[in-house]
Amino acid sequence: MPTRKPFRFAAAIGFTLAMTAPFMAYGVDDSPAGQGSLEVYAELTQSGIAAISQMQSGQLIIGYHPFYLTPTSVQVATLNSDRKSSTPYPPEGSGLLQSCRNPDGSFLPPVNGRYDFCIDWVLGFHADANGILWILDSAKSTDRSDPAHPRPSALHAKYVGWDTKSNKLHKVIDLDAVTVPQSQHNDFAIDLKHGVLIDADEAIGEDSNGVGNKAALVVSDIATGKSRRVLQGDRHVTPNADPIRWTTQAGVPAASWGLGVGVDGIALDHKQEWLYFAPLSGYEMYRVRMSDLLDTALSDAQLSAKVEFYAHKPYNGGLTIDARNNLYLTEVGKHTIGIIPPDTREYRRYVSDPKMIWPDGVTYASNGFMYSGAAQLIQTGAFQSNATPSGKASNGPPYRVYRFRPEAPGTPGS
Numbered sequence: 322m323p324t325r326k327p328f329r330f331a332a333a334i335g336f337t338l339a340m341t342a343p344f345m346a347y348g349v350d351d352s353p354a355g356q357g358s359l360e361v362y363a364e365l366t367q368s369g370i371a372a373i374s375q376m377q378s379g380q381l382i383i384g385y386h387p388f389y390l391t392p393t394s395v396q397v398a399t400l401n402s403d404r405k406s407s408t409p410y411p412p413e414g415s416g417l418l419q420s421c422r423n424p425d426g427s428f429l430p431p432v433n434g435r436y437d438f439c440i441d442w443v444l445g446f447h448a449d450a451n452g453i454l455w456i457l458d459s460a461k462s463t464d465r466s467d468p469a470h471p472r473p474s475a476l477h478a479k480y481v482g483w484d485t486k487s488n489k490l491h492k493v494i495d496l497d498a499v500t501v502p503q504s505q506h507n508d509f510a511i512d513l514k515h516g517v518l519i520d521a522d523e524a525i526g527e528d529s530n531g532v533g534n535k536a537a538l539v540v541s542d543i544a545t546g547k548s549r550r551v552l553q554g555d556r557h558v559t560p561n562a563d564p565i566r567w568t569t570q571a572g573v574p575a576a577s578w579g580l581g582v583g584v585d586g587i588a589l590d591h592k593q594e595w596l597y598f599a600p601l602s603g604y605e606m607y608r609v610r611m612s613d614l615l616d617t618a619l620s621d622a623q624l625s626a627k628v629e630f631y632a633h634k635p636y637n638g639g640l641t642i643d644a645r646n647n648l649y650l651t652e653v654g655k656h657t658i659g660i661i662p663p664d665t666r667e668y669r670r671y672v673s674d675p676k677m678i679w680p681d682g683v684t685y686a687s688n689g690f691m692y693s694g695a696a697q698l699i700q701t702g703a704f705q706s707n708a709t710p711s712g713k714a715s716n717g718p719p720y721r722v723y724r725f726r727p728e729a730p731g732t733p734g735s
Contacts, residue, residue, distance in 0.1 A: 358690075370720060373683070373722070377452045382399050386696050411483055416489070421462075431473060449734065461478075520539040538550075576709060595609070601638055601653060604633055609628045
């Protein structure tokens with residue numbers, strides 16, 4: 322096992338904020354990329370944003386971070402044109418509920434022994450090229466041992482595939498067989514070439530003690546619904562021992578939390594040949610060929626031997642990639658989104674804003690911009706109370722959505 326050393330980035334970029342010129346066809350538009358294009362696109366009042374994607378209609382869809390949610394809060398929403406509000410998505414009355422609970426916190430009864438009609442705890446979603454919005458429901462809004470509202474045995478982690486064209490439920494893929502008590506299914510990549518979804522289970526859920534040592538990749542066949550859990554506990558997916566640290570931001574003093582988060586960021590190149598992934602609490606970016614990941618004849622040890630070290634990095638949450646294989650990373654504990662170019666494989670900061678507190682998900686949109694939401698996680702009670710006994714939550718509106726131009730186009734919704 323290689324020695325894991327704290328990461329030091331190649332270069333830092335100073336902050337400027339500039340509005341972009343009106344959008345023109347990508348490749349013709351001479352607007353600046355990176356820091357020169359960074360702008361606050363929306364300011365919301367409800368909550369910090371985790372996931373962000375784009376539907377085929379061009380409409381942005383956002384996910385409010387489950388750290389903030391009450392049982393009846395909106396989880397997935399479309400961003401309204403005023404850029405200050407959102408509307409639940411799928412729409413109310415469409416057949417998919419935003420919560421599996423009653424207003425008093427008790428769980429709704431299952432239908433035919435299943436909870437396919439609702440979502441419980443969502444960190445990741447993406448729209449595919451067929452117009453299906455895939456929502457990854459980790460189903461962990463409460464521990465099984467919660468005496469007030471015990472978790473129903475029928476409530477399983479799952480993918481919900483929602484057809485955005487017909488506005489109907491397309492498919493549900495049950496993940497119970499590949500979910501362990503420590504699971505926290507975070508984000509995923511869509512591979513339509515091979516017909517699979519690949520999810521990063523960071524394993525900081527129930528019974529994990531915050532160490533992430535059960536982290537794994539989960540490969541799900543879209544057609545059959547069958548899933549495999551691979552590389553559980555492998556060094557390429559488990560966290561570094563260093564705590565999560567953050568700098569002084571928005572009145573929150575610098576501190577740390579000894580939380581060890583396993584594989585988190587995950588992205589697939591546009592040729593659907595290489596899968597890139599990394600533990601959030603880790604200084605290395607890895608990649609593996611999809612042909613190897615899908616080879617069921619390989620044992621976990623043999624698959625691990627096929628995983629390649631790709632680049633050094635800081636702790637990161639969100640991850641995406643453009644058509645030229647530039648990787649974009651949301652840097653944890655900072656107010657920065659960085660880039661790893663394929664030629665140098667050296668991380669550098671790409672866009673920064675002191676008010677961009679904990680950018681989380683990042684996605685490419687068809688108008689040539691990448692979008693990310695500032696989740697403000699280090700200001701939540703969970704982080705502050707673990708950093709210092711007197712720590713109190715200081716998060717609050719506006720909850721910002723940022724956008725910037727990348728080095729090259731990407732896949733919309735990814």
